[in-house]
Amino acid sequence: DQQVKQNSPSLSVQEGRISILNCDYTNSMFDYFLWYKKYPAEGPTFLISISSIKDKNEDGRFTVFLNKSAKHLSLHIVPSQPGDSAVYFCAARSASSGTYKYIFGTGTRLKVLA
């Protein structure tokens, strides 16, 4: 049972335009959400996060939106650059008895066309 879903396996965007990556989750107890970017032959690197008490967080070209009622998370990249081409994973954190567990989505491969 996939608790965190990224329904688009791939996305192509023209350089300079907006990239929107989406993520849906099923567990309303998730308290923290993160986005990671992964290049081939490298481990995922942390990009941006958002607490469940917020609905938006910005960091430069990257903005994450959280819609708790819809259990939906999205990452906006504006403007998109060729170096942004990578696989993006969303992750959700659940806390239980003082321990944390991170559930990752299946990833979306973003290709930014020059």
Added chain:
Amino acid sequence: KAGVTQTPRYLIKTRGQQVTLSCSPISGHRSVSWYQQTPGQGLQFLFEYFSETQRNKGNFPGRFSGRQFSNSRSEMNVSTLELGDSALYLCASSLYGSGANVLTFGAGSRLTVL
């Protein structure tokens, strides 16, 4: 500050063999988590260790095991390898206890089972 180091980076085994993978976390990080990445499945959580204790475990068979040493270094072992165990195994460390608990990943160990 050195990142998360995983060894070996690549290895090839045959069915029925066993394998041990190693992970050295960022200095000061006490939590180490392991993930399996396969095409189409994203990052699947294996287990998490903190202060030499397993605190969380994913839905993997008992052939997958791990441990953490007093210096926070961790190893995971897979016994009786199957073809389906071919994957990228990622280790991540975190401070655990800080607000964001962002996971920092290593580059991974790519296991191929023939």
